Amino acid sequence: MSISISRLGLIKVVCIACLPLVAGMASAANNSSVKRINVGGSAFTDSSGQKWLADYGSKGGFKVKNRKLQIKKTNLDRVYQSQRRHKQKDKSFDYVIPVPNGNYSVKLHFAEIENKAFGKGKRIFDIYAEGRKELSGIDVFKQSGSARAAMSRSISYVKVNDGKLNLKFKAKKYAGLVSGIEIKSLQGKNLTGKSVSNSSNSNKTINANTSAAKTKSGTGLKITSQPSNALASPGSTVSLDVGASGSGIKYQWFRQGGTLVKGEKSSRLRFASVQKKDAGKYYCVVRNSNKRLRTKLVNVIVSGTNAAQTSKSATLSxxxxxxxxxxxxxxxxxxxxxxxxxxxxxxxxxxxxxxxxxxxxxxxxxxxxxxxxxxxxxxxxxxxxxxxxxxxxxxxx
Missing domain, CATH: 2.60.40.10 (Immunoglobulins)
Incomplete structure (x- = not known):
């Protein structure tokens, strides 16, 4: 599973291995340590509940916007329907975005929506972060595969020391552009005005006290997170997890039909090297001295098996x-x-x-x-x- 790549050699995808979705992962992407900017457009909240700020922080360039465009390869059309780019004679434009000093990752979104640049090699530009070239030779039409198609590129680490994140889009041919900017603090710092660490600690204290109160009052057992469907290739690692609260909790995993999975008496059912024979549906019985609960039935789907079945959602890992x-x-x-x-x-x-x-x-x-x-x-x-x-x-x- 590899292709020849000039100058870069070959990249190999090792495998598709499946793990269940971590509880709370979906909401974590929208916490206060992430800032999203809808470049060239207005503020909005997307279908996943993520808030995008109206365009700000630009130095140079001009806005381009067409809300009627249909964008391929995304369900976030609104991000890619607007953008900022510069005149050919200007060579570059910048974004200077106020953030606390610290370490960040940056995700940049692009789509080629200008007719003049429809075609490979017609627009090529580099991207700098804090004065350092991080991404070279961006050709949106070529790399996205077509006109009006979404793509993104990420800068995994940027250190900010002056309270401002500086991004530069510098043309090598024609003009640079950007449609959306996502900035994530790698240290969980607040980017929206609320204290992440204080809020998190406060919530932990409240949850701990509440949990303790329930245990003492004998309110009993509760399943707090369900296992997720898993898609896997043979030989990969698969885990199914259940979360529960209460005292004296015991776990036992079963295959559909009530067949006991021997030795699996923890909150995690783990297949170190899943095989076709392991494909099927599983559930966990969670119990203590007062109560007995059962999780929903979930699928372990192994490629190459016949008629693998799942519900309408699954975690691909x-x-x-x-x-x-x-x-x-x-x-x-x-x-x-x-x-x-x-x-x-x-x-x-x-x-x-x-x-x-x-x-x-x-x-x-x-x-x-x-x-x-x-x-x-x-x-x-x-x-x-x-x-x-x-x-x-x-x-x-």
Whole structure:
């Protein structure tokens, strides 16, 4: 599963390995340590509840906006329908965004919506963060695959010492552009006006006291988080997790039909090297001296098995490649993103979503009845891509 990449050697996608979605992960992406800017556009809240601020912080360039455009490869059309770019004679433009001193990651969004730049090599630019070139040779049309198609690139580490994050978009050919900016504090610092650490500590104290009060009063057992469906290739690691609160808790995992999974008496059911024989539906019985509860039934889906079934959602997870096929190390900081491909047949898949290179899983929702096929592709920070991973088939009934 690799392709030849000039100057960069080869990238190998190691595998698709499945882990359940961590409880609270979806909401974590919208906490106060993340700032999102809808470049060239107005403030809005997207379908995932993430708040995007109106355009601000620009130095130079001009806004371009067309709310009627349909953007491919995304459900965030509004981010890509507007952008900022500079006149060809100006060579560059900047963003200077106030943030607390500290360490950050930056995710930048792009789409080629200008007719003049439709075509490979017609617009090429570099991106600098805090005076250092971080991304080179961005060609939005080429790297996104077509006109009006979304793509993103990430800078995994930027250190800010002067209270301002400086970004420069510098043309090599024609003009630079950007459609959206996401800034994440790697230290959990507040970017929206509320104290992250104080709020977090306060919540922990309240939750701990509440939990203690319930235990003392004998309110009993409660399941706090359900296990998630898992999609896996043979030999990868799969875990199913259940969360529960109460005193004297005991766990036991079962396969559908009541077959006991021997030795699995913790909150986690783990397959160190999942095989086709492990595919099936599982649930956990959680109990104490006062109560007995059962989790929902979830699927472990292993590629190559027949008629794998799942509910309308599942967590797709994978392992980050660590080497190029020429033997050289591939650093996590060199991975820009993972592209997820989906289709109703293995021979006709298109890009479903792009996930930041710092993430290794993605929740797939709203699967309609029938066959679904998924694959992963790795993209490095210079735009080089691997071949797609082996395909996983999911049948929804």
């Amino acid at each position: 994978w392992a980050a490649p660590t080497k190029r096929t020429n033997g050289k190390t591939l650093k996590r900081s060199e991975i820009s993103e993972f592209e997820i491909f989906h289709g109703r047949s293995a021979s006709n898949m298109s890009m479903y979503d792009a996930v930041d290179g710092g993430k290794l899983n993605h929740l797939i929702k709203g699967l309609s009845p029938g066959n679904h096929f998924f694959a992963i592709q790795t993209v490095d920070n210079k735009g080089a891509r691997s071949n797609k991973s082996k395909t996983i088939k999911v049948v929804v009934k």
